[in-house]
Amino acid sequence: MKSFNFKSATNTKEAAKLVSGRATFLAGGMSLLPAIKLRLAAYSDLINIKKIKGLSGIKVSSKSIKIGATTTHAEVAGSKEVGKSIPSLAVLAEGIGDPQVRNRGTIGGSIANNDPAADYPSACLALNATIHTSKRKIAADKFFKGMFDTDLKKGELIESIEFEVPEKSAYAKYPNPASRYAIVGVYVAKLKDNVRVSITGAGSCVFRSIEIEEALSSNFSPSAVDNVNISSKGLNSDIHASAEYRAHIIKVMTRKAVSSC
Amino acid sequence: MAVINIEINGKKISKEVPDNILLSDFLRERLTLTGTHVGCDTSQCGACVVHLNGNSVKSCTTLVADCDGAKITTIEGLASNGKMHPVQEAFKKHHGLQCGFCTPGMVMSAVDLLEKKKNPSEQEIRDWLEGNICRCTGYQGIVAAVKDAASKM
Numbered sequence: 001m002k003s004f005n006f007k008s009a010t011n012t013k014e015a016a017k018l019v020s021g022r023a024t025f026l027a028g029g030m031s032l033l034p035a036i037k038l039r040l041a042a043y044s045d046l047i048n049i050k051k052i053k054g055l056s057g058i059k060v061s062s063k064s065i066k067i068g069a070t071t072t073h074a075e076v077a078g079s080k081e082v083g084k085s086i087p088s089l090a091v092l093a094e095g096i097g098d099p100q101v102r103n104r105g106t107i108g109g110s111i112a113n114n115d116p117a118a119d120y121p122s123a124c125l126a127l128n129a130t131i132h133t134s135k136r137k138i139a140a141d142k143f144f145k146g147m148f149d150t151d152l153k154k155g156e157l158i159e160s161i162e163f164e165v166p167e168k169s170a171y172a173k174y175p176n177p178a179s180r181y182a183i184v185g186v187y188v189a190k191l192k193d194n195v196r197v198s199i200t201g202a203g204s205c206v207f208r209s210i211e212i213e214e215a216l217s218s219n220f221s222p223s224a225v226d227n228v229n230i231s232s233k234g235l236n237s238d239i240h241a242s243a244e245y246r247a248h249i250i251k252v253m254t255r256k257a258v259s260s261c
Numbered sequence: 262m263a264v265i266n267i268e269i270n271g272k273k274i275s276k277e278v279p280d281n282i283l284l285s286d287f288l289r290e291r292l293t294l295t296g297t298h299v300g301c302d303t304s305q306c307g308a309c310v311v312h313l314n315g316n317s318v319k320s321c322t323t324l325v326a327d328c329d330g331a332k333i334t335t336i337e338g339l340a341s342n343g344k345m346h347p348v349q350e351a352f353k354k355h356h357g358l359q360c361g362f363c364t365p366g367m368v369m370s371a372v373d374l375l376e377k378k379k380n381p382s383e384q385e386i387r388d389w390l391e392g393n394i395c396r397c398t399g400y401q402g403i404v405a406a407v408k409d410a411a412s413k414m
Contacts, residue, residue: 001281001282001283004280005280029323029324029327030304034303046324048326048327074316097392098391098393099370099374099389100310100319101319101392103318104318104319
């Protein structure tokens with residue numbers, strides 16, 4: 001494994017100071033460490049943020065759930081509060097990787113990495129999330145910029161993610177049979193003011209489907225998407241699924257999500 | 262390099278380690294605890310599973326530097342006074358292994374499950390062992406072993 005310096009920060013200011021040059025933040029390491037091992041990434045320093053107080057934990061109010069950046073997937077999946085107010089979010093967390101990955105992997109790390117097949121970015125978009133960082137608040141709609149790319153600036157640390165509590169919501173994932181990542185994942189949320197539908201795994205970056213949102217706004221039922229035309233243009237095509245197949249699966253997963261709302 | 266203080270199988274250890282050494286390599290090469298296996302080295306196969314502060318993790322994707330102050334249990338730490346852990350006994354009884362390469366990780370994952378959930382269903386056992394791959398048994402003996410062990414823990 002390529003060499004680097006390991007440093008632990010005790011507060012966000014110290015973390016920002018330490019992350020200069022070719023350094024980066026380390027949370028659970030479930031994406032970062034494999035990337036370094038495979039020589040897809042190299043850093044001078046890894047700044048451990050798990051010892052920063054206040055970065056982990058779940059706060060619930062009637063309108064939103066705020067989850068600290070270093071909260072693990074297992075903690076979200078097992079949280080009674082999350083299960084009660086946004087059950088679909090607990091289901092999503094329970095479906096990430098395997099138990100050992102869920103014991104280490106964090107929500108902040110997942111969205112900072114913005115893997116095209118990650119689950120959490122779809123929850124952020126569908127549940128109209130706000131990303132609280134060490135510098136500002138970012139709307140989820142502006143956060144996910146492209147493949148492995150976000151609006152985060154150098155040294156900016158995610159502190160928490162605040163999800164709007166929907167009237168109803170569901171996440172349906174068509175997983176890769178071996179690795180369980182989303183070949184296509186569809187998150188459907190009926191919020192107070194509108195319906196939001198986000199799709200992960202199908203494109204180079206998570207995105208919202210305006211066509212499906214419009215169809216579900218006028219008729220929130222599985223059959224509402226029957227006449228919606230999902231274009232395969234720009235969707236991922238690989239050995240697991242062609243772009244046309246992914247376009248088809250988007251509708252299948254949408255129906256599944258809506259019917260389990 | 263930094264000095265790391267950890268407790269492994271109940272024994273306190275203080276060692277100077279490079280910042281980039283993985284827990285799996287540290288256990289095997291520095292402490293000769295070779296019961297923890299490295300199969301894929303990409304956090305998929307689960308042969309390297311150990312317990313970190315009471316939770317199962319993949320030691321091939323964990324830095325020792327990140328474990329300062331932690332309590333770690335490996336497969337070597339399960340037996341007590343020469344008596345196998347109920348999960349180990351059950352794996353032997355139900356032929357939950359053939360070549361045995363995946364077994365340390367499989368057992369450590371199963372122990373974590375049974376410590377968190379007393380009587381898991383067959384589906385819950387299969388779901389939980391998703392991160393552990395066995396190329397010999399076809400999993401039937403493994404699931405039977407975990408079920409049997411659940412009644413004895």
